[in-house]
Amino acid sequence: MSKTTRYSGDEMWKNNVEKIQNSELFTLTYGSVVSQLCRDFNNNYQEVNQQLDRMGYNIGMRLIEEFLAKTGAQRCQTFKETAEMISKVGFKIFLNIQPTVTNWTQDGKTFSLVLNENPLADFVELPMGPDNRICRDLWYSQVLCGVLRGALQMVQLDVDVWFVKDVLRGDDQTELRLRLNKFLKDEVPAGED
C-alpha cells in the first residue's frame, strides 16, 4: 500500500530542481523567448509586454495546482497573509528567491514585491538604441506579473500586477506591485469554512 513517496515535506525546498540542474538554461530560454518576441513584433514593446503577460497568465493558472499540491497552503485570511505566502513560499519554491514585501497602501490592498535578485534577468542588458525606447517600454520580466495574476485568479483573487521599476532600465531596484481588486466570494468552492 504505502508506496515510497517521491516528495516529502522536508524535501520540498531542496528538491525543487529535479532534472534540469542548470538554471542558466532556464534563464537563456526565457531570454530567447523575449528577444524573439521583440523581433516578431517589430520592437513594439507594449505588445511584447502584453504577450509575456498572457504567457505568464497561462502558466500561473497551471502552476497554482503544483503550488497547492506541494505546499498544502490553505486559504489566506488576509491579503497580508497572501503577500507573505507569495514571497516566502511561492517565489521560494519556484525561483528560490524571497522578494521583500513593502510599500503597503493604507487600505492594505496594494503592496510591492522588491526582487533583490532576478533569475530571469541574469546576463541581460537591454540594447541601447538611439532613442532608448526599449528601456522606456519593455518590462523584461513581465511574465512574472502574468504568473501571479493567473495563479491568484484560480484561488478567487482578482488582482492587477505590474512592474514599476527594473534594474535593467537603470532603476535602483526591481519592484512589482500587486493590487487586490476583488475577492471573488461567489466563486469560492463549497466545502471550505
Add this chain to the structure above:
Amino acid sequence: MSSYYFVIIGTRDNPIYELEFSSFRSGVSGIQVPGKSQFSPSVKEILPFISHSALDIIEDAQWSTNSFNLGKIDSFYGLMINAFISQGNIKYVLCYDANGSGTNGSSSPSLNKNDENSIKQFFTEANELYVKCLLNPFYSVNNAITSPDFDHRMKLLARKYL
C-alpha cells in the same frame, strides 16, 4: 610605453569591437597620457587593414597548434600582431608596437616571456567577457558590441594585463 590596438573579429571576418590604448603599466613616464594610444596618424589609419590582413595567417595558424592562443603571428614595420581564436571561430587580434611609440625609443627593447604570458591572459579573459556578452538574449553573433559595460570591463582588463 607601448600602444595597443585590439579588435574582435566575428565569424564573417567582420570587426565587432575595437579598442585602442597604450600601456597602463607605469614605465618611463613621458608626456604621454596613459591610456591613450600613441600610434602615429599614418599607422593609426592602417591598423584595421593590418589586423584584417592577419586573418589569413590566423586561418592557417589555427591548424598548426592545439591551443587557442596563436601567439605572435605576424609583424608589420615594427608592429607585432598576436592572435587568439575561440571555439566559436571568433578571432581576437592585438597589434602593438614592440619598441615603444616609434618616435621615442625609451620603452622596453623587445618582447619578453612575461609579456607573451600577459597577452595570453588578456586574450583568455577577453574571451570570457565575450561569452558573457553572448549570453545576453538581445545580442546575437556578429553583432557589433555596443554595451558600455563590456567596454568598461575590457578597459579594466587592459589595465590589468597590458
Add this chain to the structure above:
Amino acid sequence: MKVYSCLILNKAGGLIYQNNVNPGLNSLSSNDFLVLAGTLHGVHAIASKIKPIPSQAKDDIGVTNTHNTNTNLIATGKSQNANSNQSGLQTIETDFFNLYIFQTLTGLKFVIVTSPNPVVHNLQPMNDFKSISRGELQKQYDSTVKLFRQLYLLFSDFVMKDPFYSLDMPVKSSLFDMRVKELLV
C-alpha cells in the same frame, strides 16, 4: 485497503478523469460515472450547509484552523495537508465500499472508492471517544490523506504541466494513467 476507482471532478462538478484501478466493483457505464460525479458535487455542496452552529461541538469534528496551517507553512516550510474540504461531504462509509472526497483550493475534487473499513475485533468501548475509536476506525481515513496528496502531486505534474491539456477538460494522458495505476494498484 484496496482502491477500486478514482475520479477527478473539475470545479463545476464535471467528471474529467475516471480510472478503475483495481477490478472488484460492478462496472458502471461512463454515463453512470458522469451522474455519480454530478451527484457527489451537489451533495458535497449541500452538505457544507448542514453543520452545527459554530459555537457547539467544534473540537470533535477536527476542523483545522486554516490560519494555523498557513502560519506553519510560512514559518517552517513544511508541507501541509492540501485538502480544503472542511465542511463538505468528506466520506461515505458503507458495508461494501468507502468513498472519500478531497477538494483543492481551486475547486478540483479527487474522489476515491475503496474497500470498506476492516472489521475491528475487540473494539474498545466508546467512552474515550477521541483517542481509541479514532485510532482504529480512522486508520483508513488517514491513509487516504497520503494517497490524495500523491494523487494531487501527480495531477499537478502530469496533467497541469502538459502543455496540450486545456483546463477543465477531460484528461486523456496515458502518462498520468500509468502513474495513477502505479500509485493505487
